[in-house]
Amino acid sequence: MKIKKIAPSLLSADFSNLERDIKMLEEGGARLLHIDVMDGHFVPNITMGPIVIKSIKRVSNIPLDVHLMIENPGLYIDDFVNAGAEYLTVHAESDKHLHRLIQQIKTHHIKAGVSLNPHTPINILENILEDIDLILIMSVNPGFGGQSFIPQTFKKLKQLNKMLRDNNAEHIEIEIDGGIKLENIKELSDAGCDIFVSGSGIFNTENPKLTISEMIKKLK
Numbered sequence: 001m002k003i004k005k006i007a008p009s010l011l012s013a014d015f016s017n018l019e020r021d022i023k024m025l026e027e028g029g030a031r032l033l034h035i036d037v038m039d040g041h042f043v044p045n046i047t048m049g050p051i052v053i054k055s056i057k058r059v060s061n062i063p064l065d066v067h068l069m070i071e072n073p074g075l076y077i078d079d080f081v082n083a084g085a086e087y088l089t090v091h092a093e094s095d096k097h098l099h100r101l102i103q104q105i106k107t108h109h110i111k112a113g114v115s116l117n118p119h120t121p122i123n124i125l126e127n128i129l130e131d132i133d134l135i136l137i138m139s140v141n142p143g144f145g146g147q148s149f150i151p152q153t154f155k156k157l158k159q160l161n162k163m164l165r166d167n168n169a170e171h172i173e174i175e176i177d178g179g180i181k182l183e184n185i186k187e188l189s190d191a192g193c194d195i196f197v198s199g200s201g202i203f204n205t206e207n208p209k210l211t212i213s214e215m216i217k218k219l220k
């Protein structure tokens with residue numbers, strides 16, 4: 001059975017106090033730490049790489065959910081696995097040979113995820129459902145925290161749930177990323193999401209720890 005999880009995005013954390021913020025997220029009940037890797041090519045922003053993730057791993061007791069928004073991800077899979085990724089997600093738009101890329105991740109026996117930009121149809125995943133553990137639906141255009149949730153995402157989630165049911169692939173976790181807040185998390189849970197990424201929706205509230213526990217209550 002799938003367990004619903006909050007995955008706070010470190011993109012909105014205080015990078016001069018990462019350890020403090022990670023402890024706070026753990027105490028709040030976060031089940032995954034979402035880490036956004038951006039290269040300035042696939043998306044118009046640059047964040048962090050394996051060296052920083054390795055340091056995060058040293059101070060975190062919860063699994064690292066690494067979201068690669070980079071070109072040529074195949075060149076770096078091994079580095080991110082060695083840095084401590086437990087979930088490794090690549091964008092379908094970032095590689096011509098998605099099946100091979102997924103196999104590359106699976107050789108390390110960690111969870112392999114595929115992310116789709118808002119304009120990318122879900123049916124491109126239909127023939128590799130046997131190979132993946134997670135589908136990350138972007139509900140904003142990737143690159144920055146603090147953007148507004150794109151409402152058409154609900155239609156996509158409906159199509160995705162149907163595709164998983166029709167293909168006997170309901171074990172695949174559905175992760176949602178972008179514009180997730182206390183106000184819309186219940187609706188997204190009802191729409192069949194399992195993992196909820198939230199950056200500004202947690203860190204920009206008055207009491208981020210309390211916000212996480214309030215979010216968890218909405219998932220029941």
Ligand code: DX5
Pocket residue numbers: 009010011012034036067140141142143144145146147177178179180197198199200201
């Ligand atoms: C955006 C990233 C997100 C981002 C979400 O490209 O993939 O994980 O941190 O930020 P919020 O929750 O603020 O929309």
Ligand code: ZN
Pocket residue numbers: 009034035036067177197
């Ligand atoms: Zn992300």
